[in-house]
Amino acid sequence: MGNRNGTSDVRLPAVRFRISGDRALIAVYGEGVDPAVNERVRRMAALIAAVRHPAIEAVVPSYCTLAVHYDPNLIDPPALAGLLRDLEAHPGETAVPEAAIVEIPVCYGGEFGPDLEVVAAHNRLAPEAVIQLHSEAVYRIYAIGFAPGFCYLGGLDPRIHAPRLATPRLRVPAGSVGIAGGQTGIYPLTSPGGWQLIGRTPLRLFDPEREPPIPYRPGDAIRFRPIPADVFARLAAEADR
Amino acid sequence: MNPALRILSPGFGLTVQDLGRFGARHLGVPLSGALDDYAHRVANWLVGNAAACATLELILGGVRIECLAAIDIAVTGAGIDLRLNGEVRRQWASLRVRPGDVLELHLAENGCRAYLALTGGVAVPAVLGSRSTYLGGGLGGLHGRVLAAGDLVPAGGRSLLAAPRCLPWTPVYPEHHVLRAIAGPHDHLFQRGLDRFFASTFTVSPRSDRMGCRLSGPAVERDAGAPASIVSEPVVPGNVQVPADGQPILLLKEQTIGGYTAIATVLSADLWRIGQARPGDTVRFVRVDLEEGQRIAAEWRGFLAETERLLAGGRPHAPCTD
Numbered sequence: 021m022g023n024r025n026g027t028s029d030v031r032l033p034a035v036r037f038r039i040s041g042d043r044a045l046i047a048v049y050g051e052g053v054d055p056a057v058n059e060r061v062r063r064m065a066a067l068i069a070a071v072r073h074p075a076i077e078a079v080v081p082s083y084c085t086l087a088v089h090y091d092p093n094l095i096d097p098p099a100l101a102g103l104l105r106d107l108e109a110h111p112g113e114t115a116v117p118e119a120a121i122v123e124i125p126v127c128y129g130g131e132f133g134p135d136l137e138v139v140a141a142h143n144r145l146a147p148e149a150v151i152q153l154h155s156e157a158v159y160r161i162y163a164i165g166f167a168p169g170f171c172y173l174g175g176l177d178p179r180i181h182a183p184r185l186a187t188p189r190l191r192v193p194a195g196s197v198g199i200a201g202g203q204t205g206i207y208p209l210t211s212p213g214g215w216q217l218i219g220r221t222p223l224r225l226f227d228p229e230r231e232p233p234i235p236y237r238p239g240d241a242i243r244f245r246p247i248p249a250d251v252f253a254r255l256a257a258e259a260d261r
Numbered sequence: 262m263n264p265a266l267r268i269l270s271p272g273f274g275l276t277v278q279d280l281g282r283f284g285a286r287h288l289g290v291p292l293s294g295a296l297d298d299y300a301h302r303v304a305n306w307l308v309g310n311a312a313a314c315a316t317l318e319l320i321l322g323g324v325r326i327e328c329l330a331a332i333d334i335a336v337t338g339a340g341i342d343l344r345l346n347g348e349v350r351r352q353w354a355s356l357r358v359r360p361g362d363v364l365e366l367h368l369a370e371n372g373c374r375a376y377l378a379l380t381g382g383v384a385v386p387a388v389l390g391s392r393s394t395y396l397g398g399g400l401g402g403l404h405g406r407v408l409a410a411g412d413l414v415p416a417g418g419r420s421l422l423a424a425p426r427c428l429p430w431t432p433v434y435p436e437h438h439v440l441r442a443i444a445g446p447h448d449h450l451f452q453r454g455l456d457r458f459f460a461s462t463f464t465v466s467p468r469s470d471r472m473g474c475r476l477s478g479p480a481v482e483r484d485a486g487a488p489a490s491i492v493s494e495p496v497v498p499g500n501v502q503v504p505a506d507g508q509p510i511l512l513l514k515e516q517t518i519g520g521y522t523a524i525a526t527v528l529s530a531d532l533w534r535i536g537q538a539r540p541g542d543t544v545r546f547v548r549v550d551l552e553e554g555q556r557i558a559a560e561w562r563g564f565l566a567e568t569e570r571l572l573a574g575g576r577p578h579a580p581c582t583d
Binding site: 051229 | 283284285286287288290388389397398400443446492494495499516517518519526527528529555557558559562
C-alpha cells in the first residue's frame with residue numbers, strides 16, 4: 021500500500037493517539053484485524069526503530085496500534101505525536117525491510133498432533149485434507165505477545181476451524197501447532213494450553229541466547245511445510261546442538 | 262563466581278529481580294523486574310551497588326539463608342522480623358555477614374515483598390539484557406525459576422563498604438493504597454463510569470500475581486455499546502484493565518499486549534506501592550492529568566537521585582558484574 025515516500029496520493033486515515041500513563045503513547049492506525057492497517061503498523065514500527073531517537077525507549081506493535089515508550093525528560097506526548105506524524109509523511113531515506121515469509125517445518129498428526137483426527141472429523145475431512153489446507157495458506161503475523169515468540173496469526177481456512185478443548189492440557193510441548201476456533205498458532209514454550217494440537221515443529225522458536233531470539237517479526241508471514249517424522253528427528257537434533 | 266549465599270528455606274516466590282528487561286517487549290518478552298522498585302533501589306544503594314544490580318525478591322517472609330562469604334547485605338521492603346544468627350537486626354541498613362552466618366526473614370508485619378541486596382548484585386547471567394526472573398517464560402534469574410532449598414546465590418563483587426550505611430527513615434507500608442492515575446488509554450469507552458471509578462474503593466484479591474493485581478469492588482461501568490474486549494493492544498505496567506465483569510485488574514510487569522480495555526493508568530512514580538499490597542488491602546485511584554502526572558514523575562526521579570546521593574556519601578556506586 022502507499023507509494024514509496026508515503027505521501028498524499030493514498031489517503032490514509034489520520035493516526036490517533038491515546039495516553040497510556042506517563043511514559044507511553046499508543047498510536048492508533050486503524051481498527052480490527054486488517055492486513056493493510058497491520059502493514060502500516062509494521063512500517064511505522066520499523067521506521068521509528070530505525071531513527072533511533074534518544075527519547076524513544078521501545079516500540080511495541082500489535083494488530084492496529086503500536087506503543088511508543090518514551091523518556092518524559094526528553095520529550096512530551098504532543099511533540100512525540102508530531103514526530104510520528106512527520107516520520108510517516110516524510111520517511112526520507114529510511115529503509116523499511118520488506119515483510120518476510122518464514123517457513124516453519126511441521127510434522128503433522130501422530131504423537132505430535134494428537135488432535136488432528138478430531139479436527140478432521142469436526143470438519144468432515146480426511147486428516148490429509150486438514151494438513152493440506154493448513155500448509156497451503158500463508159499466515160500474517162498480526163502481533164507477537166502473550167508468551168515469548170507467540171504469534172497471533174491471521175488467515176486460517178474456515179474449513180478447518182475447530183473448537184478449543186473442553187479441558188485444557190496441563191502440558192503442551194514447545195513447538196506444538198494448534199487450532200482454536202478460527203485461529204492457528206504455535207506454542208513457542210512448553211506450557212498449559214487448550215488448543216487442538218495438529219502437529220509440531222522441531223524448530224526452537226524462542227531462544228534468548230540466539231540473535232534474533234525468534235525467527236520472525238511482527239508483520240512477517242508464516243507458511244507451514246509438512247515434514248515426515250525422520251526429518252523432524254534430524255531437525256530436532258540440529259536445534260538441540 | 263563463588264557463591265555468596267545458600268538458600269536453606271526459600272519461603273514461596275523467592276526470585277532474582279532487577280529493574281527489568283526493557284528491550285524485548287516486541288518479541289513478547291515482558292518487562293519483569295522488582296515490583297517495588299523503590300525498595301529494590303534502596304537495598305542496592307545500601308550495599309554500594311548501582312540500582313540496576315539484581316536483588317532477591319521475597320514474598321511475606323519464611324526465608325532462611327546461610328552466608329558463605331564475607332559480604333555486605335541489606336534487606337528493605339516489607340517490614341519483616343530480620344534476624345542474623347538469631348539476633349534482631351535493622352532493615353533498611355547495611356549488614357556485614359560472614360561465612361556460617363544464618364539470616365532469617367520471618368513473616369512480614371506490613372507490606373508484601375522484601376528485597377535482599379548483596380555486594381555486587383546477584384550475579385546470574387543476564388538474559389536479553391536483564392537478570393530478572395520471568396517465571397512464565399522460564400528465563401532469567403536462576404534457571405528461570407523460583408529459588409529452592411540448597412540453591413547457591415552468586416555475588417558479583419568483592420568490594421565491601423568502608424562504613425555501614427542506613428536509610429535515616431523506615432518506610433512502613435499501609436493497608437490502604439492511594440494510587441495516582443491518568444485516565445486512559447480507553448477512557449473514551451468509560452465516560453459513564455469514570456467518576457465512580459475514581460470514587461470507589463477496591464479490595465486486593467488473593468488471585469493477584471506478578472502479572473496483575475486483581476481488584477474487587479463496585480463493578481466499573483462501561484458506556485452503552487462499548488466492547489469489553491478488543492483486538493490486542495500493547496499494554497504497560499499500571500494499566501487498569503476492565504474485563505467484562507467490571508472487576509479491574511491493575512497490570513504489573515509480566516504482560517506485553519492484551520485484549521481488555523483500560524480505564525486508567527497508574528503513574529510510574531506510584532506503581533511500586535502496589536508491589537507491597539497484600540490480599541485484603543484496599544486501593545483507591547486518584548485522578549491526575551498528564552501534565553501533573555509528569556510533574557510528579559519528575560519529582561519522584563529527583564527524590565530517588567537525592568536518596569542515592571545521601572546513601573552513597575559522594576562515592577560512585579559499583580556497576581553490576583557477572
